[in-house]
Amino acid sequence: MQLTIEQVRKVAQLARLEFTEEQLESFSAQLASIISFVEQLKDVDTEGVEVLSHPHALQDALREDEVQEGLSRQAALANAPAHDGECFLVPPVLG
Amino acid sequence: MTLDACQLVVGLEVHVQLRTQTKLFCGCPTIFGAPANTQVCPVCLGLPGALPVLNRRAVELAVQTGLALNCAIPARTKWDRKNYFYPDLPKGYQISQFDLPICGPGWLEFPDPDAPEHTLRVRLVRAHLEEDAGKSMHDEKSGRGDSRIDLNRAGTPLLEIVTEPDLRSPQAAKAFLTELRLLLTYLDVSDCNMQEGSLRVDANVNLHIDTPSGKVATPIVEVKNLNSFRAVERALAYEQQRQWQQWQRDGKQLGEVPKQTRGWDENQAVTVPQREKEESSDYRYFPDPDLVPIAIDAELIERCRACLGERPLELRLRLQQEYGLTAYDADVIVAQGRALVEYFEMVVAKGASAKRASSWLQQDVLRTLNEQNLTIEQFPIDADKLGELIAAVEKGELENSRARDVFQYYLGHPQAGLEQARAALGIVQVDDRELTELCQKLLDEHPQIVAQAKAGDLKGLGALIGAAKRRNPNVDPRKVRSICQHLIEQQG
Numbered sequence: 001m002q003l004t005i006e007q008v009r010k011v012a013q014l015a016r017l018e019f020t021e022e023q024l025e026s027f028s029a030q031l032a033s034i035i036s037f038v039e040q041l042k043d044v045d046t047e048g049v050e051v052l053s054h055p056h057a058l059q060d061a062l063r064e065d066e067v068q069e070g071l072s073r074q075a076a077l078a079n080a081p082a083h084d085g086e087c088f089l090v091p092p093v094l095g
Numbered sequence: 096m097t098l099d100a101c102q103l104v105v106g107l108e109v110h111v112q113l114r115t116q117t118k119l120f121c122g123c124p125t126i127f128g129a130p131a132n133t134q135v136c137p138v139c140l141g142l143p144g145a146l147p148v149l150n151r152r153a154v155e156l157a158v159q160t161g162l163a164l165n166c167a168i169p170a171r172t173k174w175d176r177k178n179y180f181y182p183d184l185p186k187g188y189q190i191s192q193f194d195l196p197i198c199g200p201g202w203l204e205f206p207d208p209d210a211p212e213h214t215l216r217v218r219l220v221r222a223h224l225e226e227d228a229g230k231s232m233h234d235e236k237s238g239r240g241d242s243r244i245d246l247n248r249a250g251t252p253l254l255e256i257v258t259e260p261d262l263r264s265p266q267a268a269k270a271f272l273t274e275l276r277l278l279l280t281y282l283d284v285s286d287c288n289m290q291e292g293s294l295r296v297d298a299n300v301n302l303h304i305d306t307p308s309g310k311v312a313t314p315i316v317e318v319k320n321l322n323s324f325r326a327v328e329r330a331l332a333y334e335q336q337r338q339w340q341q342w343q344r345d346g347k348q349l350g351e352v353p354k355q356t357r358g359w360d361e362n363q364a365v366t367v368p369q370r371e372k373e374e375s376s377d378y379r380y381f382p383d384p385d386l387v388p389i390a391i392d393a394e395l396i397e398r399c400r401a402c403l404g405e406r407p408l409e410l411r412l413r414l415q416q417e418y419g420l421t422a423y424d425a426d427v428i429v430a431q432g433r434a435l436v437e438y439f440e441m442v443v444a445k446g447a448s449a450k451r452a453s454s455w456l457q458q459d460v461l462r463t464l465n466e467q468n469l470t471i472e473q474f475p476i477d478a479d480k481l482g483e484l485i486a487a488v489e490k491g492e493l494e495n496s497r498a499r500d501v502f503q504y505y506l507g508h509p510q511a512g513l514e515q516a517r518a519a520l521g522i523v524q525v526d527d528r529e530l531t532e533l534c535q536k537l538l539d540e541h542p543q544i545v546a547q548a549k550a551g552d553l554k555g556l557g558a559l560i561g562a563a564k565r566r567n568p569n570v571d572p573r574k575v576r577s578i579c580q581h582l583i584e585q586q587g
Contacts, residue, residue, distance in 0.1 A: 014178070014377055053171075053173040054173065059387050061386075062154070063150060065152035068136070070122070070123045071137065072133075073130070073131075073132045073135075076132050076135045076246075082241070086130070086131045087243035088132070089242070089244075090244055091241065
């Protein structure tokens, strides 16, 4: 499995990670080896096996539609880097 | 080549906020308009370690809606993460459904705006559950220009309904949405309030153009910011023109340019290109490990099916078949909601004819509801009383204009019955001898009208009826006319 620098740059951009050219190069090699490792699963014969959507056998973990107490606004905003006492503040979001 | 050679092709994505008490994955309330960031908890704030637990009611409402939309309901549905970064999305992903939506393919039938006797059918691709994002507000006034984020809405349950590109005109798109909203209102699964964002519409639109070398499709444009059904209609009509002109200029076809997103500008009545989110289509969906799949068993489906009731389309047909109403009258009554249909049926059950009941409802009742800003549930005259009143007109016991007086009296005296209203308004039946005397007196006073009538000109009788009503408001105008004619004939 080979990964191009461009593919790694794109994945990094999607995850909002900033890398130097050297890092991009070394991560390309490392990610490629991880993918190769996982690719071994392709060798397993899955003919007739139903797709697994969750490793837990459990299903239908549901709750009733009843209001539960949440956080106070003060608590909700407490760890925000910036707030005005009512809302979280972030750099301008345009249109 | 002219605009006639091009066919508008439209598919819609409709987000409907489901009527639950709490959010999709946590117990925070979903009340609109609460002070900012007062309906939040670690789950909907995306705090580390918090785990989502699915709201049972949201599943039921989604299945109910899917059944009403003729959707296939799969035995199993699951949750996926849709990854993107935006300040109103605290987790950095939205919990949504990718490959196993809760509602599969279906369809909705609705009255054809060009031929109300007929219906159009739009196929639905799917409908899936997902959580809403928060709200970002950009305050122009604040010097620093920060955006403010309110996360009250984050995590509110939405059902996203996706149609096939089956719509062919702006009017058809509006008619589809009108029927969808009416259906959702009948089901009571959403309040469908567009101003409050509980119903949001995006449109995918392009043109199919007949050219000498075959059919050509123009690039698909997604139109957002459609805040009313009228905006949908206008924006689609605008896009039809714009894409046609664009195609004449550059001849670009579907697939030759990336999909564009445009926003509808209500004031300028144009669509304008929106800034593309970088890599916006690469959401890297994957199954959400925090949530287990849901099995939808036959018992749940049957329970939801039992809640459906009659849908608007079925009701319109029944009102026509059972009561002999016209398609138009049936549509006006059904469009007002289930409560008004029930009111209509009770009025008829009390002895009113369907035709007269429908006309009283459309004129007197709906006008009063509009004027006083009431719902039919708040209307002071109950259906039995109106039915009894119209039945009295039907039997000739009460004259139509006097019945309207009683109607007005009832509005001011919700407790009053027909006897009390008659007494208060001085309504007594006029016996025939008394009426004949009155008519004779009027004829004696108006020899000119009598002479005209004898010469075959009956126009003057209207004036006599008016005079009779002034002397005794209880007289029946039809009787006055026939007695006067009879008396004139006797004079020879």
